[in-house]
Amino acid sequence: MSEWRDVPLRDLCDSVQYGLTASASDEGADGPQLLRITDIVPPRIDWKAVPVCDASGTATNKYQLRSGDIVVARTGATVGHAKYLDHPPSRAVFASYLVRFQVGRGADPAYVGHIVQSAAYKQFVLAHAGGAAQPNANAKTLGAFPVPLPSLSTQRRIAALLSAFDELIEINERRIEVLEELARSLYREWFVRFRFPGHAAVDFTDSDVGPLPEGWRVAAFAAIGEFLNGYAFKPSHWGDEGIPIIKIKELKQGVTTATPRYGGVDLESRYFVEPGDLLFSWSADLGVYLWAGERGALNQHLFKVSPTAGIGRAYLYYSLEAALPRFRSRAQGTTMKHIKRSALMEVDCVLPDQVLQAAFSETVGPMHEEVLTLKNEVAMLAATRDLLLPRLVTGRLDISEIDLGALLPAEAA
Numbered sequence: 001m002s003e004w005r006d007v008p009l010r011d012l013c014d015s016v017q018y019g020l021t022a023s024a025s026d027e028g029a030d031g032p033q034l035l036r037i038t039d040i041v042p043p044r045i046d047w048k049a050v051p052v053c054d055a056s057g058t059a060t061n062k063y064q065l066r067s068g069d070i071v072v073a074r075t076g077a078t079v080g081h082a083k084y085l086d087h088p089p090s091r092a093v094f095a096s097y098l099v100r101f102q103v104g105r106g107a108d109p110a111y112v113g114h115i116v117q118s119a120a121y122k123q124f125v126l127a128h129a130g131g132a133a134q135p136n137a138n139a140k141t142l143g144a145f146p147v148p149l150p151s152l153s154t155q156r157r158i159a160a161l162l163s164a165f166d167e168l169i170e171i172n173e174r175r176i177e178v179l180e181e182l183a184r185s186l187y188r189e190w191f192v193r194f195r196f197p198g199h200a201a202v203d204f205t206d207s208d209v210g211p212l213p214e215g216w217r218v219a220a221f222a223a224i225g226e227f228l229n230g231y232a233f234k235p236s237h238w239g240d241e242g243i244p245i246i247k248i249k250e251l252k253q254g255v256t257t258a259t260p261r262y263g264g265v266d267l268e269s270r271y272f273v274e275p276g277d278l279l280f281s282w283s284a285d286l287g288v289y290l291w292a293g294e295r296g297a298l299n300q301h302l303f304k305v306s307p308t309a310g311i312g313r314a315y316l317y318y319s320l321e322a323a324l325p326r327f328r329s330r331a332q333g334t335t336m337k338h339i340k341r342s343a344l345m346e347v348d349c350v351l352p353d354q355v356l357q358a359a360f361s362e363t364v365g366p367m368h369e370e371v372l373t374l375k376n377e378v379a380m381l382a383a384t385r386d387l388l389l390p391r392l393v394t395g396r397l398d399i400s401e402i403d404l405g406a407l408l409p410a411e412a413a
Helices: 057-064 109-116 121-127 152-191 248-253 315-327 356-392
Strands: 007-010 013-018 033-035 069-073 082-084 092-094 100-101 146-149 219-220 225-227 243-246 278-281 287-288 296-298 301-306 350-352
Touching: 013 225, 057 082, 069 109, 082 109, 100 109, 109 121, 109 146, 109 152, 109 315, 152 356, 243 248, 248 278, 287 315, 287 356, 301 315, 315 350, 315 356
Parallel strands: 033 092, 243 296
Antiparallel strands: 007 146, 013 100, 069 082, 069 100, 219 350, 225 301, 278 287, 278 301
């Protein structure tokens, strides 16, 4: 520990810079991608969802993101959220509500990046942020965090260990994306293009939505699923012990140490969320999810969706997902969009016979099981990494004593 010292983040950087003031443009625009606060809050940046913007060549060069950059949110509910960027797209800039830190030669950028992404950094920023209704922190505050700094070689060894976890998490997340897209493609092929097994021998009949295979019908979502709204938890219900309260935030980030918990015993069993449950957020992002986390309690603004008799869960999941644009077109509100329960009567889907639904479930079911398994692995890897990080970066755990093979599966060790 004698070699360790605390150095303010800003003193480790060659450059600390506010982002570009620009608005996101249409997908067809030819500008660089504009990284925003909303893009860095999830565990991993989805670069495919990052919009483009109009920016001059000079601005693009000035705000161009580079490998090793650290970007931090400086305002809003997610102030202090940060991302270390490893090989961002070749044409990407960062928005004005982000601050970029570029670590200099005296420190390892990946090591510093892991620290800035940690819960300790977020807590530091929240404790020092100004504003009540809208927390905010300037670059001076964001850069004041004391980074524990060992020798450069120790920094690199710690970063290599933590990055090994990140790499395996990313591999699993890519496998999840492939499986989900495969199931989604099968749904489109069978139930949108009507190229299901045996389709050539099936006659079509007219319906309100156009020609449908004989025996199929159109049904409102309210008729094929039960949509249970979550319990209206109050802040007084929130605690540090008990089961996690599943909110929209947990759907996106999973259960974290910041997730409030409910320790009461009077909650009706219908409000419990189990792994594999189908959840539909009718507020904010209006998304459909298969819950892969631990047992929890369902918060309001979320529906727990159960298929009615004769309806396959997999079919209901992908039908809801395909119908999201129609639900979103009915969303109301300015600061937070939401749909009314009446939308479940207004939005419908085509309903094939039960034999075809069963065949779809048999095909897609194993994919869903594998997705849930992989998501659990991701959660365990992230938890292990987050548990190791504070011990590693304070010298309480000697990097030379760690058996990497005992921590990671063989493919990553």
